[in-house]
Amino acid sequence: MNPVMVVEETGRRAAAAQTAMSAGVPAPAKTIHAPGERPDPQSVRGRCPECGDDLVSNLYYIVGEGYLIRWECWSSLSEDPQCRYQKVL
Numbered sequence: 001m002n003p004v005m006v007v008e009e010t011g012r013r014a015a016a017a018q019t020a021m022s023a024g025v026p027a028p029a030k031t032i033h034a035p036g037e038r039p040d041p042q043s044v045r046g047r048c049p050e051c052g053d054d055l056v057s058n059l060y061y062i063v064g065e066g067y068l069i070r071w072e073c074w075s076s077l078s079e080d081p082q083c084r085y086q087k088v089l
Contacts, residue, residue: 039074048073051083 043056054074061067068088075083 045071048075048083048085050085051075053083055085055087 039054039056045055045057047053048055051073055071056074056077058070058072059067060070071087071089073083073085075081076085
């Protein structure tokens, strides 16, 4: 599993994020998009603070815990990631 960068997490959210990571939250598939393909504009949540590419919102279900929302850099979701930025909400 790829390490997840948790930014600005406090209290209950931090505990939930840590539980999710230790429970084996599924990592995104290695190739989610083809090279040069851009994300659906409705899923874009801003710009990556590390590389400036699009941030997309992905939803993961954790059995017994509920849903986990991660904003992930579009560049991190390719076969050869150029960036590793992720934020757990």
